[in-house]
Amino acid sequence: xxxxTQPPSASGSPGQSVTISCTGTSSDVGGYNYVSWYQQHPGxxxxxxxxxxSKRPSGVPDRFSGSKSGNTASLTVSGLQAEDEADYYCxxxxxxxxxxxxxxxxxxx
Amino acid sequence: xxxxxESGGGLVQPGRSLRxxxxxxxxxxxxxxxxxxxxxxxxxxxxxxxxSWNSGSIGYADSVKGRFTISRDNAKNSLYLQMNSLxxxxxxxYYCAKSPFSGGSCLFDYWGQGTLVTVSS
Numbered sequence: 001x002x003x004x005t006q007p008p009s010a011s012g013s014p015g016q017s018v019t020i021s022c023t024g025t026s027s028d029v030g031g032y033n034y035v036s037w038y039q040q041h042p043g044x045x046x047x048x049x050x051x052x053x054s055k056r057p058s059g060v061p062d063r064f065s066g067s068k069s070g071n072t073a074s075l076t077v078s079g080l081q082a083e084d085e086a087d088y089y090c091x092x093x094x095x096x097x098x099x100x101x102x103x104x105x106x107x108x109x
Numbered sequence: 110x111x112x113x114x115e116s117g118g119g120l121v122q123p124g125r126s127l128r129x130x131x132x133x134x135x136x137x138x139x140x141x142x143x144x145x146x147x148x149x150x151x152x153x154x155x156x157x158x159x160x161s162w163n164s165g166s167i168g169y170a171d172s173v174k175g176r177f178t179i180s181r182d183n184a185k186n187s188l189y190l191q192m193n194s195l196x197x198x199x200x201x202x203y204y205c206a207k208s209p210f211s212g213g214s215c216l217f218d219y220w221g222q223g224t225l226v227t228v229s230s
Contacts, residue, residue, distance in 0.1 A: 003153075034215065034216055038154070045204060045220040045221065048216075048218050057218065097215070098215030099156060099215075100146075100154045100156060
């Protein structure tokens with residue numbers, strides 16, 4: 001039950017796009033389409049941004065998109081805005097278990 | 110409006126027990142799976158345990174298996190986490206999280222604000 005692998009940090013200027021990767025194994029990311037992404041601002045609870053690899057909950061801007069190839073999932077934030085600066089976590093179903101990535105701190109320069 | 114309110118956290122000595130509760134409102138509680146997720150101070154999220162809508166399917170992280178027990182009372186719209194043999198590494202903010210499905214998936218669409226558990230002598 002190892003954590004998914006995310007880069008510790010990512011950055012971009014306002015208006016740019018940034019992609020955060022999330023690498024697992026065939027037992028989690030690669031084996032199921034239950035990959036989700038969460039945004040967490042300091043002192044706040046996480047917020048669901050993407051579910052089932054690429055679906056956006058109501059209210060999440062379409063600047064946020066998700067994809068998956070093999071054992072690696074990705075979150076892309078397009079048209080970066082100041083309020084996108086936060087920690088981002090990926091998560092995957094792993095057959096009756098759940099697993100998170102270590103988190104990526106996104107900085108808007 | 111979906112609301113999840115955790116309670117029961119506090120300071121506890123290593124080896125002792127604590128029971129967390131999560132009061133749910135704003136949705137049909139017994140339609141959905143529920144989970145506990147924790148976050149150690151300054152660290153990332155860690156899935157702890159999940160329970161299906163009817164308690165028929167339950168899972169635990171390896172780090173808590175055999176020490177923690179998840180349960181739910183659908184009549185009281187409540188989720189629980191019984192934590193025994195607590196260790197310093199269990200110190201964390203514990204979140205109650207709702208799934209949009211009745212079981213499986215480990216997907217969390219609503220979160221509470223968390224209850225802090227500190228294990229220290």
